Amino acid sequence: MNQIVKRNESADTGGGAMDGHIEKLTETARLLRQDIVRMIHLAGDGHPGPSLSVADIVVALYFEVMHIDPSNPRWPERDRFILSKGHACPALYAALARLGYFSLDELPGLRSLESMLQGHPDMNKTPGIDSTSGSLGNGISVGLGMALAGRLKGQDYYTYVVTGDGELEEGVVWEAMMAAKHYNVGRLVVFIDNNEMQSGGPVDKVSGLYPILPKVEAFGWHCQEINGHDFVEILGALERAKAETEHPSVILAHTVKGQGVPFMIGDNSWHKRVPTEEELKEAMIALGGD
Amino acid sequence: MKHENTRIAVTETLMELAAKDSNIALVCADSLLVLKAKPFVDEYPDRFFDVGIAEQNAVCCAAGMASCGLIPFVATYAGFITMRACEQVRTFVAYPGLNVKLIGANGGIGSGEREGVTHQFFEDLGILRTISGITIVVPADAGQVREAVKAVAYTKGPAYIRIGSGRDPVVFEEYVPFELGKARILRKAGRDVVIFANGFILPRVLQAAEELEQKGIKATVVEVHTLKPLDNERIANVLDECGAAVTVEDHNIIGGLGSAIAEVIAEEVPVPLVRVGLRDTFPRSGATEELLDHYHIGVKDIVGAACKAIEKKKSVY
Numbered sequence: 001m002n003q004i005v006k007r008n009e010s011a012d013t014g015g016g017a018m019d020g021h022i023e024k025l026t027e028t029a030r031l032l033r034q035d036i037v038r039m040i041h042l043a044g045d046g047h048p049g050p051s052l053s054v055a056d057i058v059v060a061l062y063f064e065v066m067h068i069d070p071s072n073p074r075w076p077e078r079d080r081f082i083l084s085k086g087h088a089c090p091a092l093y094a095a096l097a098r099l100g101y102f103s104l105d106e107l108p109g110l111r112s113l114e115s116m117l118q119g120h121p122d123m124n125k126t127p128g129i130d131s132t133s134g135s136l137g138n139g140i141s142v143g144l145g146m147a148l149a150g151r152l153k154g155q156d157y158y159t160y161v162v163t164g165d166g167e168l169e170e171g172v173v174w175e176a177m178m179a180a181k182h183y184n185v186g187r188l189v190v191f192i193d194n195n196e197m198q199s200g201g202p203v204d205k206v207s208g209l210y211p212i213l214p215k216v217e218a219f220g221w222h223c224q225e226i227n228g229h230d231f232v233e234i235l236g237a238l239e240r241a242k243a244e245t246e247h248p249s250v251i252l253a254h255t256v257k258g259q260g261v262p263f264m265i266g267d268n269s270w271h272k273r274v275p276t277e278e279e280l281k282e283a284m285i286a287l288g289g290d
Numbered sequence: 291m292k293h294e295n296t297r298i299a300v301t302e303t304l305m306e307l308a309a310k311d312s313n314i315a316l317v318c319a320d321s322l323l324v325l326k327a328k329p330f331v332d333e334y335p336d337r338f339f340d341v342g343i344a345e346q347n348a349v350c351c352a353a354g355m356a357s358c359g360l361i362p363f364v365a366t367y368a369g370f371i372t373m374r375a376c377e378q379v380r381t382f383v384a385y386p387g388l389n390v391k392l393i394g395a396n397g398g399i400g401s402g403e404r405e406g407v408t409h410q411f412f413e414d415l416g417i418l419r420t421i422s423g424i425t426i427v428v429p430a431d432a433g434q435v436r437e438a439v440k441a442v443a444y445t446k447g448p449a450y451i452r453i454g455s456g457r458d459p460v461v462f463e464e465y466v467p468f469e470l471g472k473a474r475i476l477r478k479a480g481r482d483v484v485i486f487a488n489g490f491i492l493p494r495v496l497q498a499a500e501e502l503e504q505k506g507i508k509a510t511v512v513e514v515h516t517l518k519p520l521d522n523e524r525i526a527n528v529l530d531e532c533g534a535a536v537t538v539e540d541h542n543i544i545g546g547l548g549s550a551i552a553e554v555i556a557e558e559v560p561v562p563l564v565r566v567g568l569r570d571t572f573p574r575s576g577a578t579e580e581l582l583d584h585y586h587i588g589v590k591d592i593v594g595a596a597c598k599a600i601e602k603k604k605s606v607y
Contacts, residue, residue, distance in 0.1 A: 149359065172346040176351075
């Protein structure tokens with residue numbers, strides 16, 4: 001089903017004025033993946049696989065698409081982001097640090113007592129986090145509330161949610177899908193990080209969730225399907241999702257758990273596992289780092 | 291006994307608040323008719339959100355709204371907020387300390403009455419009391435509900451207000467002010483025993499205090515409308531003065547007012563305590579007054595509990 005997307009492959013498919021952007025985003029994603037693996041190694045805890053699968057989506061949103069102001073994290077007009085799969089927060093923390101919401105020096109503190117970086121996102125402890133998250137399935141619903149509030153207040157920000165595929169097994173997801181269609185919130189865009197794995201193994205072995213898109217389509221959402229590691233596809237889908245102002249949008253992004261670190265791919269023990277010194281070195285070489 | 295609808299009291303007060311503050315919103319889970327909220331919808335259609343029979347979604351949506359500056363009131367049945375959407379209340383409202391207000395209808399077996407267990411909610415207060423950061427209010431009647439709604443609207447942070455079925459007894463015939471977080475001495479007859487109570491059960495407590503008086507027993511009655519934060523100081527003072535205590539609540543005897551008072555007693559003022567409430571069982575359908583009597587939350591039960599507490603006090607000294 002999913003194919004492993006090689007780093008930089010996407011840059012070649014860009015063309016024209018986007019080339020520079022794509023290269024920059026690809027480079028940022030490479031650095032972010034290094035941050036993720038190093039951070040989890042140093043912290044001695046965390047979820048590398050799911051963080052690596054979502055990294056390109058996070059980079060595309062934070063470094064290209066979202067209207068944000070790192071010097072004013074609570075700017076009322078900003079676009080909102082909710083990482084519903086909160087366990088992938090190393091990707092988000094690295095992005096926020098690289099944007100200047102806080103120092104990169106904070107990253108190794110992940111999950112430790114004095115750190116601003118909780119095991120799962122906390123909107124009050126970490127600058128730039130728009131919603132507390134991590135108990136699965138709730139992000140779309142919180143995003144719906146943000147989108148409804150924006151519309152009521154006459155603000156034109158977008159609310160972006162990234163959910164895992166496994167967490168779509170939660171009932172509240174479909175409650176939110178139904179209500180979002182009912183209210184036709186056009187400024188709500190949901191990525192499904194479809195890496196096909198969840199904690200207990202392959203999604204299709206754990207539940208009867210698949211196929212996903214026909215279900216979402218039946219709920220009346222604007223649906224697209226892309227390669228979640230291809231910036232041209234991610235940005236194209238975001239452009240179309242933003243242009244669709246009458247309906248909420250889902251972008252089903254085919255991704256690979258552990259993307260960028262070959263020895264993590266296909267081994268679901270990396271859902272939550274700490275790389276050893278050796279493994280860190282191997283990962284850094286794969287990611288073109290030191 | 292005079293009655294006034296606590297649900298209508300919520301809706302009318304929200305309309306009053308909404309007229310002054312454009313951030314006030316109402317979130318329902320197909321509970322529009324439960325709340326008699328049609329007038330609110332007519333007046334403020336863009337500030338009314340019905341997410342369908344989906345309480346988890348209602349609570350999370352409200353959290354998202356509050357994070358963007360709105361003051362959403364989520365109003366539906368008490369048990370569906372505190373049990374069906376318990377984790378959403380805990381993780382997405384209480385933990386981030388968002389300005390979401392929860393209104394729980396059918397609080398107690400008396401309010402659920404003929405509906406039976408599915409719609410009688412006697413665990414709500416115990417559940418919420420274990421979650422950090424939520425103000426919990428159990429108003430006595432519709433007039434107090436109005437005051438409580440205003441008080442929580444003007445106090446930043448998560449709050450829960452327990453309301454009734456719509457056939458709710460009037461406790462205070464005239465306006466009485468409401469101070470969030472303060473226990474109120476309703477009757478100060480003497481120092482034999484103190485009876486702590488809250489909610490729609492109060493008329494029974496006051497009647498029991500009268501009957502005790504006729505037996506020559508002086509009972510002080512304290513209304514603990516704010517279950518959290520608890521007015522420890524006043525409660526400890528009264529316990530110290532009276533030396534024996536009774537708690538009366540329309541809630542499981544585990545987790546609610548009785549437990550809260552027991553904690554103060556155990557840690558601060560060790561005196562005998564007798565708790566009156568639903569004795570950790572599932573009740574049946576029935577008429578309110580019959581039900582409360584049947585499940586030992588009757589006037590005679592309160593009188594008996596007071597006598598027992600006083601007996602214990604005598605045996606202690």
